[in-house]
Amino acid sequence: MHHNALDGPRDDSGPGSWDMSVTDAPDGACDDACDDVRDDPHDDALAVREALGAARVGLVDREVIAEVVALCAVAGEHLLVIGAPGTAKSEAVRRIAAQLGGRYFEYLVGRFTEPNEIFGPVDLRRLREGVVEVETAGMLPEADIAFLDEVFLGSTAILNTLLGLLNERTFRRGRTAVAAPLRVCVGAANQLPDDPSLAAFADRFLARVFVEPVTDARLEELLEEGARTASRPAADSRTLAAVDRLAAAASACDLAPVRPVLATALRRMRAAGVPVSDRRAVRSQRLVAAAAVLDGRARADVPDLWTLPLIAPTSDAQAAARDVLTDLIGEAGSTSLFHAAEEFSRGARARAQRLTASARALIEEFGERPEDRDARLRFEAVLREIDAGFAEADLEDGLVEMRRRLVAAVRS
DSSP: OOOTTTSOOOOOSSOOOOOOOOOOOTHHHHHHHTTTOOOOHHHHHHHHHHHHHHHHTTSSSSSHHHHHHHHHHHHHHHHHEEEOOTTTHHHHHOOOOOHHSSSSEEEEOOOOOHHHHHHHOOOOHHHHHTOOOOOOSSGGGGGSSSEETTTSSSHHHHHHHHHHHHHHEEEETTTTEEOOOOOOEEHHHHHHHOGGGHHHHTTTTEEEEEOOOOGGHHHHHHHHHOOOOOOOOOTTOOOOOHHHHHHHHHHHHHGGGGGHHHHHHHEEEEEEEOOOOOHHHHHHHHHHHHHHTTTTTSBOOOGGGGGGGGGEEEEHHHHHHHHHHHHHHOOOOOOHHHHHHHHHHHTTHHHHHHHHHHHHHHHHHOOOOOSSSSHHHHHHHHHHHHHHOOOOGOOOOOHHHHHHHHHHHHHH
């Protein structure tokens, strides 16, 4: 199953399928963009910031995915998104891909998916002449941004071919050799694979985001946004060119000021039991540089190290990385990637502040003794989220007080 025409209607011409081809930017759009006068990295960062702003509209608790896709596109790295079915992983990727522009390829991989469904069919005319050539038009080898759902279900032939695409940005089969324009490939799965044979493939996705269902406390917001049918803003065809210029700026970014602190951070992560291979340690610098240029800077700074927990392989490892880096990085911020910077630098602290604000808003709306049953359910939802996310000893003073008031309200 695949999907194109991000900003167009769904094609239901086939039973249970979506029209599958690459979504194209207008002819010559990227060429025109490259001739545009937008040379200032601040302007390019602003272009991506505007694209992210449009992509985030309607997303509830999935803004981080969109922001990390943009980060990886600038870094030239790939992203793995892990979460249960129905958690809007694909929707978040589609939205940011639509706003960044270029050609987009999406496919739902299954155990019986054939390589030609992803990379293109063999040219039968040439095959009759004894030559193996692949028609790649509209397929993954010609995509700028790709999303592969259930990526670990792919066959050995598919995954081996993907390795070449992800590592070298090239597709080869028979006489066909294509230099892939791929900026970022997003792989998604319900869970990390247990099969050790898939470890090498999974390792090619440097960044990882783990997704949980939207909490009960935000259900009203989820329902409201889900019912909204507002049209999405049209993508600016120059945005992909801005991404490319930012990628070039990231390659030239001055990392010397942060390398000593980066080395300390990586040592702390390893000491905390977070697996960080030499390869991932080296490539983590790309995420740091991308974070800097997306903030409009040509030189990296210590707060840009908020990207490091992204390279940790599991949700628990990411939490451990955040914990050991808190005093080193501080409360990082980003003008373009503020949700991601908050989540990966502050984690529990950010959640505590959000829950404190949610509890305060409920008490202001319904008072200390809510009589309405539905209101009490909302109080209980926030209370459950507090208790599920924090040990009592870890609660900050403000959240302790809000929890006390919620408990009193529920028991009243």
